[in-house]
Amino acid sequence: MSVIATQQLSKCYGLRRGVDDVDLRVGAGEIFGFLGPNGAGKSTTIRLLLGFLKASSGNATVFGQDCWSDSATIKQEVGYVAGDVRLYPWLTARKALQIVGEIRGRDILSDGLQLADRFRMEPDLPVRRMSRGNRQKVALMMALAHRPKLVVLDEPTSGLDPLMQDTLADCLRELAAAGHTVFFSSHTLSEVESLCDRIAIVRDGQIVVNEQLSRLKARAPRTAVVTFESATVANSVTVPDFITIQSRSNKELQIQITGAAVELTHWAAAQPIIDLSVGPPNLEHLFRQYYKGNAARPVHNAAAGGSAKDAADMEEYVPFPELENS
Amino acid sequence: MKGLLRKIFMEVRWPVLILSIGLALIMALLTELLPKVLGDIDKVFAKLPFVKPLITALLGMDPGEAFTAQMTQAFLWVHPTVLSLIWAHELMYSSRMPAGEIDRGSVDFLLGLPVTRWKLYLSETIGWILSGLFILCVGFSGHWLASAALQPEMRPGAYATFGIITNLMAVYVAVGALAFLVSCNSDRRGRAVGIMFAILLMSFLLNFLAQFWEPAKTVSFLSVMEYYRPAAVIQSGHFPMTDVGILLGAASVFWIAGGVIFQRRSICTV
Ligand SMILES: Nc1ncnc2c1ncn2[C@@H]1O[C@H](COP(=O)(O)OP(=O)(O)O)[C@@H](O)[C@H]1O
Ligand SMILES: [Mg+2]
Numbered sequence: 001m002s003v004i005a006t007q008q009l010s011k012c013y014g015l016r017r018g019v020d021d022v023d024l025r026v027g028a029g030e031i032f033g034f035l036g037p038n039g040a041g042k043s044t045t046i047r048l049l050l051g052f053l054k055a056s057s058g059n060a061t062v063f064g065q066d067c068w069s070d071s072a073t074i075k076q077e078v079g080y081v082a083g084d085v086r087l088y089p090w091l092t093a094r095k096a097l098q099i100v101g102e103i104r105g106r107d108i109l110s111d112g113l114q115l116a117d118r119f120r121m122e123p124d125l126p127v128r129r130m131s132r133g134n135r136q137k138v139a140l141m142m143a144l145a146h147r148p149k150l151v152v153l154d155e156p157t158s159g160l161d162p163l164m165q166d167t168l169a170d171c172l173r174e175l176a177a178a179g180h181t182v183f184f185s186s187h188t189l190s191e192v193e194s195l196c197d198r199i200a201i202v203r204d205g206q207i208v209v210n211e212q213l214s215r216l217k218a219r220a221p222r223t224a225v226v227t228f229e230s231a232t233v234a235n236s237v238t239v240p241d242f243i244t245i246q247s248r249s250n251k252e253l254q255i256q257i258t259g260a261a262v263e264l265t266h267w268a269a270a271q272p273i274i275d276l277s278v279g280p281p282n283l284e285h286l287f288r289q290y291y292k293g294n295a296a297r298p299v300h301n302a303a304a305g306g307s308a309k310d311a312a313d314m315e316e317y318v319p320f321p322e323l324e325n326s
Numbered sequence: 327m328k329g330l331l332r333k334i335f336m337e338v339r340w341p342v343l344i345l346s347i348g349l350a351l352i353m354a355l356l357t358e359l360l361p362k363v364l365g366d367i368d369k370v371f372a373k374l375p376f377v378k379p380l381i382t383a384l385l386g387m388d389p390g391e392a393f394t395a396q397m398t399q400a401f402l403w404v405h406p407t408v409l410s411l412i413w414a415h416e417l418m419y420s421s422r423m424p425a426g427e428i429d430r431g432s433v434d435f436l437l438g439l440p441v442t443r444w445k446l447y448l449s450e451t452i453g454w455i456l457s458g459l460f461i462l463c464v465g466f467s468g469h470w471l472a473s474a475a476l477q478p479e480m481r482p483g484a485y486a487t488f489g490i491i492t493n494l495m496a497v498y499v500a501v502g503a504l505a506f507l508v509s510c511n512s513d514r515r516g517r518a519v520g521i522m523f524a525i526l527l528m529s530f531l532l533n534f535l536a537q538f539w540e541p542a543k544t545v546s547f548l549s550v551m552e553y554y555r556p557a558a559v560i561q562s563g564h565f566p567m568t569d570v571g572i573l574l575g576a577a578s579v580f581w582i583a584g585g586v587i588f589q590r591r592s593i594c595t596v
Pocket of ligand 2: 043
């Protein structure tokens with residue numbers, strides 16, 4: 001059973017679109033990256049999942065229970081950190097652990113203080129004297145101290161320094177390794193790239209991509225430079241369909257390919273070349289296409305089963321949209 | 327629930343303590359001063375004619391001839407400073423959740439906890455009732471200590487005093503329940519307080535105008551002051567059953583409506 005499942009989930013704020021027809025499935029043990037530019041609908045989706053907002057249509061479940069009507073039960077096993085953490089000025093990490101522990105009905109003080117130590121926080125500093133990053137750490141500590149089955153983080157790294165981002169990533173990996181699920185929203189690729197198993201990209205309220213990161217990488221464009229024996233050959237050579245010529249200069253041809261480089265090597269073997277260098281997959285480029293909305297918009301929807309692996313197996317491959325005309 | 331109550335206690339303890347001590351001091355002072363001032367009230371009425379309908383409106387009866395020494399104490403319970411202090415606390419308290427929490431953005435933290443919205447609402451309600459009782463009791467003790475210095479015939483009977491305090495508590499509950507209803511419909515604390523302030527002001531005005539203006543009299547039943555008449559309680563010596571009943575009835579309707587709206591609405595801090 002999926003930990004998170006939504007079907008045609010939509011939310012309008014009056015006349016403004018929040019999200020539109022969102023279908024998501026996240027399985028247990030997955031670290032799921034939810035990417036999108038500002039205002040795309042990431043926070044709206046998360047608020048729907050946590051029962052802050054009532055869906056205009058469609059439905060959403062977490063642990064198989066309805067996100068709106070069973071919200072309080074669901075949140076027993078959920079840890080949530082808001083995008084813009086704002087807390088009570090008098091709150092300290094220790095008081096927060098005490099209050100949250102009483103509400104959750106379990107003692108989370110020692111686990112929480114360990115986390116506080118890991119995040120290098122002073123447990124008795126009140127929020128009013130904290131910087132934004134420190135407030136974020138308090139929120140993270142409250143969300144992780146009870147080791148929830150599902151962690152929902154809305155752009156959690158925006159106020160954290162790189163070291164703390166790494167600490168957070170380690171915490172999340174540990175949780176995922178123990179079978180817990182992480183739903184992580186972000187607007188930058190780099191932070192999800194190293195952490196997430198699978199990502200979805202939301203733009204203008206709609207999911208435009210939902211795929212394993214490894215598969216996306218396989219489809220990301222790469223740049224290659226082919227050096228020919230002579231400028232004449234370089235200028236007259238014709239290339240097969242899967243190669244796009246970006247520039248020609250003297251003996252060199254700069255090209256772009258999509259997917260694995262093996263086809264390129266086959267082609268190159270038959271050419272009078274003296275050198276070939278192939279760059280790594282350029283995910284960044286791929287993302288920018290999606291963010292800008294230049295790419296076509298097929299919904300690659302991976303159904304997740306009991307685990308992250310199942311999710312990958314059940315996924316249906318949809319050919320990558322055209323990038324040439326970008 | 328315990329954790330929620332602890333959070334509320336942490337947030338409101340100092341304001342409530344300071345306010346109740348302030349109320350106690352003011353009530354003690356008024357207990358001493360009022361008999362002296364009101365002794366010469368006829369001269370004041372002669373000089374400033376508009377004062378009489380004002381006091382009549384506040385007291386809920388004409389202070390004219392039947393203004394006994396005891397009844398000067400009734401004025402204590404409707405004194406604008408006393409009511410303002412109580413309502414100031416009430417408006418600040420009732421607008422905390424959800425309007426204040428949404429305004430500040432901290433509602434994200436509250437709603438992320440595994441509690442139903444009803445439980446959030448209920449814990450706020452418990453804090454609101456308890457803090458109201460505390461403030462009234464401390465305020466009353468100021469009056470009670472000061473009245474020891476008064477001549478015995480100036481002190482109102484214990485039963486009448488109990489009736490007045492109960493009536494005032496019922497006013498507190500009705501106004502607060504309405505403030506909760508307004509707060510549940512609002513995303514801005516300032517707006518919720520502003521609306522309630524306007525309602526209370528209108529309530530006073532209506533009660534005042536109803537003394538001499540017929541159209542106001544027909545709608546004066548909408549004013550909360552219509553159901554709070556300490557002078558009448560002291561004069562008759564009866565418990566104000568009907569007034570308390572109406573106030574609590576209205577309070578229940580407001581409170582339930584607020585809860586239902588809070589339960590059903592989408593909450594968004596952006
Ligand atoms: N309370 C609100 N009222 C009106 N529109 C809103 C509200 N919250 C969000 N929106 C709109 O919904 C869209 C999605 O917002 P959001 O989910 O916050 O985006 P993200 O978190 O991806 O930056 C935006 O166009 C935003 O303007
Ligand atoms: Mg957001």
